[in-house]
Amino acid sequence: MTALGTAIIGLGSISGVHLKALAxxxxAQLKAVVDINEALAKKVAEEYGCDYYTDYKEMLKREDIQVVHLCTAHYLHSPMTIDALKAGKHVLTEKPMAENLESAHKMLQTAAELPEVQLGVIFQNRxxxxxxxxxxxxxxGEYGKLVCLKGLVTWNRTSAYYETEWKGKWATEGGGVLINQSIHTVDLLQWLGGEIAFVKGSISTDSLEGIIEVEDSAHAYISFKSGATAVFYATNAYGRNSPVEVELVFEQATLLQRGDTLYLEQDGKLTILEEPVANTMGEKSYWGMSHELQIRDFYEHLLAGKPFWIDGPEGYNGFRLVMDIYESSRTGQKVVYSGTEVVV
Ligand SMILES: NC(=O)c1ccc[n+]([C@@H]2O[C@H](COP(=O)([O-])OP(=O)(O)OC[C@H]3O[C@@H](n4cnc5c(N)ncnc54)[C@H](O)[C@@H]3O)[C@@H](O)[C@H]2O)c1
Structure with missing residues (x-):
């Protein structure tokens, strides 16, 4: 199989995971890295033996680059995706796909107009x-019907975390704990729960009030068309980064995921179905270790000429639920899903 030429835009915290997975x-063959911080771009390029750019539009002119990874701030995902798709590159963007609905819709529109290139969205926890x-x-249906779900994210982000040019601001991050840290769990709830009937939720800034614009805590109640319901709570105001919990209650058993462990509770007995695997990436454990798997899967689909399953519309589902929790919090009303939420 021929390797696809690749570039990464944005060389901050998450880029190491992409660089290691690509290595x-x-x-894939990493051809170039891009960052507006030239010293950083040069250093990473030297380490990985590739070229570097400070202007991503210059990199997009390269014909030997077919795939672009976006590891930049949320508000840059949409314009960079659109430019890259129009330049004939496949795009794998970090979550969330954008900072607001309008930006996401523009991305989806462009991707729909350019079927020869693919847009993938990182949701590695799937x-x-x-x-x-x-x-x-x-x-x-091995344990009967799904009755209810629970998602719990209790993490810690202090004011120091927000000392960047883009985090903590509505215009650039698009929100706080909901769109950034806990979007993975929101995405899992909707992926597992199925079609949504309505969502009601609210956000607040509990510990970093006056320091960040955005929320550090959020909760939601989700009603699914199947009759199942979910509750969700996320905060960055906890004293530590606890393992994320997702619970699924079925008619005949309960599955509880705590971090990387999956427990089965059935007939009064608790057994372990999945145990944590070793962290081979050397990166933060709460990011999970599945970037490598998703990145490989994306390339396998590209090389086989098959549509990648977490594409723009699929990545939009979890993102849209996040946006609806913000909307519900703003209006104090539930957001009802009509089933015709066609965006492109
Ligand atoms: N999937 C996950 O679990 C996970 C974990 C962490 C972060 N992320 C996501 O990764 C993305 C990046 O987050 P981060 O924490 O690494 O951000 P960061 O601020 O650490 O890094 C962003 C980098 O982009 C660079 N940059 C800014 N403007 C640029 C431009 N015009 N061209 C090229 N480079 C530019 C900055 O100089 C910086 O080095 C976000 O979408 C975030 O939500 C995902």
């Missing part, structure tokens, strides 16, 4: 073994 992937096992249980 071990025979399906690849975690407990997530896959929970999805299998929902789809197979």
């Amino acid at each position: 071990g992937l025979e399906l 690849y975690n073994a407990p997530s896959r096992r929970m999805k299998q249980a929902v789809d197979s």
